[in-house]
Amino acid sequence: MRPIRLLLQTTIPPTDDDWHVGRFSRLREHLAGWRGADGGAMCEVTARDRAGAEDDPVLSRLGERAFDELWLFAVDTGQGLTAREREALFEFHARGGGILTARDHQDLGASLCGIPCLGALEHFHRLQPESEEARRQPDDGNARISWPNYHSGWNGDLQPIVATSPPHPLLFRDGRSPAGGILARFPAHPHEGAVGPAPGDPSTRVVAEGHSTRTGRAFNLVVAAERASGVDGRLHGRVVAHSSFHHFCDYNWDLGAGAPSFVDDPPGSQVAADRTALDDIKTYVRNAARWLAPAADRGAVVEG
Numbered sequence: 001m002r003p004i005r006l007l008l009q010t011t012i013p014p015t016d017d018d019w020h021v022g023r024f025s026r027l028r029e030h031l032a033g034w035r036g037a038d039g040g041a042m043c044e045v046t047a048r049d050r051a052g053a054e055d056d057p058v059l060s061r062l063g064e065r066a067f068d069e070l071w072l073f074a075v076d077t078g079q080g081l082t083a084r085e086r087e088a089l090f091e092f093h094a095r096g097g098g099i100l101t102a103r104d105h106q107d108l109g110a111s112l113c114g115i116p117c118l119g120a121l122e123h124f125h126r127l128q129p130e131s132e133e134a135r136r137q138p139d140d141g142n143a144r145i146s147w148p149n150y151h152s153g154w155n156g157d158l159q160p161i162v163a164t165s166p167p168h169p170l171l172f173r174d175g176r177s178p179a180g181g182i183l184a185r186f187p188a189h190p191h192e193g194a195v196g197p198a199p200g201d202p203s204t205r206v207v208a209e210g211h212s213t214r215t216g217r218a219f220n221l222v223v224a225a226e227r228a229s230g231v232d233g234r235l236h237g238r239v240v241a242h243s244s245f246h247h248f249c250d251y252n253w254d255l256g257a258g259a260p261s262f263v264d265d266p267p268g269s270q271v272a273a274d275r276t277a278l279d280d281i282k283t284y285v286r287n288a289a290r291w292l293a294p295a296a297d298r299g300a301v302v303e304g
Contacts, residue, residue, distance in 0.1 A: 026257070062085075071102075072089075089117075093118075100240045120199070152211070161183065175290065183284055189252065222242055225239040240291075
């Protein structure tokens with residue numbers, strides 16, 4: 001039985017003072033260290049940044065690569081993907097590949113727009129803003145960052161999450177049934193972005209909501225898209241979209257890992273003070289890896 005072949009990928013070249021893939025090392029280690037009932041590895045993880053400004057040799061040919069899933073951390077300001085790469089990502093999805101995306105406030109990750117299977121789930125400041133005009137205003141108090149920027153708490157703190165009904169398998173505490181309990185908290189971030197179901201698409205739904213600690217406003221944390229048949233007759237893969245990559249990065253799992261120099265928000269303390277603080281997010285990422293696995297490969301995954 002082979003493991004899930006998973007690509008962790010950022011949309012920027014290696015840049016020390018930015019959110020390069022090395023700042024997601026704890027996520028990579030957790031997935032790579034996950035073992036199934038037979039003791040074998042559940043995931044085979046490749047982690048990389050973009051290779052320069054031209055068509056990336058991996059992303060631009062993703063549909064031809066032997067990956068089951070792409071976890072795409074869209075940390076660019078709008079120019080992170082070329083036209084050829086966007087086409088290759090769509091082809092990967094159309095062939096049944098699972099994709100998880102995570103962006104952040106304002107226009108971070110706006111390169112996701114233009115990819116039919118991903119862009120419809122994203123709302124930015126300049127592109128595809130949230131339809132409710134009342135939401136087109138700052139939520140966080142940081143004057144340098146504009147909407148969408150929902151304040152779920154400080155980096156290093158935890159936020160309560162609200163599961164939508166019926167609870168989605170992504171949030172099952174035991175990975176299999178709601179009877180085992182529902183995940184209840186994620187790492188917090190002071191300015192999360194905006195995601196939502198694709199209009200008129202019954203295969204997409206909100207999985208979890210957060211609440212602003214500044215305004216009390218509810219916002220979508222996680223949106224998921226089920227497998228669906230495309231006009232080409234192929235069974236397209238599943239998708240999960242997150243409002244912020246900070247749910248996954250080292251800094252929000254351990255402040256001691258450090259952050260780029262432009263991060264100036266006051267640090268929180270809840271994660272450091274609670275040895276069980278990361279249990280829910282670690283369960284969640286295992287659930288996500290299992291749920292996103294292509295339909296044809298699910299039988300090859302040894303459940304843990």
